[in-house]
Amino acid sequence: MSELPPDLPRLRTVVTYLRGGLGRAERALNTAEEREALAAQRRPPAEPPAWLIERGIGAGRLPVRVHAGGCWDSRKRCTPIDTDQARRALAEGIPACPRCRPDTAPTPPRHRPQDAGVNGRRHGGGMPPALRFVVYPRMPRAGAVPASTGRSSAAPSVPATSSNSCAAPS
Template identity: 55%
Template structure:
């Protein structure tokens, strides 16, 4: 009985160590929200931690976000990705 308890405690400790060692992936720094439909053109740009992103977002780098902003893709009104990058509309 004690041997079984000891093995259970060891297994539990090992599982807790594995769980502590795994860290969740970091969110992307910038995301592009795609529109609905076949073309799925960029609809808005966001910071990676914006709460108003949906499931149609893809990661992007700062240069892509700047380019989209200069092409007229609007920045999110909540996270103001344009302000965060120093690009004014």
Template identity: 50%
Template sequence: MSDTPSRLELLYFARRVVVQQVEASLAQLNRWIAIEEEREAARQRAAERRPKPPEWLIQRGIGAGSPPVQVHRGGCDMAQGVRVKEITEDQARRALYEHVEACSFCNPDTALRVIPE
């Protein structure tokens, strides 16, 4: 009897090694998928908890008691800072009718269908 394995035994051995590698790779891939699914679920939960941005904003000038200078749509990138206050749609429309300037970036006058005089 020969102590050397036959060609068939070597092929079966190679097959077992490949199956083990595939199973290990698949297990790792499944772990990565589970981690990414949890990250995506966390992002979704955070987005659901995030407060809805206001629909309309009014920006005041510099100084205490200064008059409004611009009306913005909610989420406008130009309406950043402490001098911005949330307002209702009616207040935004009234401000535009009272000649408060409409932001040229987000165009609240167009959204509200207010035509300047």
């Protein structure tokens, strides 16, 4: 036997009641999803790993290189490892990345003071460390006269004329 009433007016009443309950449940679900999305935005991003190991292609996927965590040359085949595993891999003869040089870094590159630029801020944005802080000689400004010529650097004087060619005829 059915739990629903058999007559039409009472069935309509039950449907109206259930639609109202469904609406309340959907609104509660939407507010809970919005609250979760806001909480996810407020969470700080996960810190990148300090060390990575790059694996080769194929069934065995043997280690190919060891990278520091902030290496710009790391690829998709890299997996995070801890400091002890990185040291062990380097000691076992797995080559170090020639770009980030984890074999010479006591700590990951993002913590080393030599990677800091002006006022402690990082510079480079993906450039190899060897090319980050190249100092180029200053170029002379346009119109500047070299000091060795002995000429004056003052602007040439223009003779003043008594007639004004822009004046309206009288």
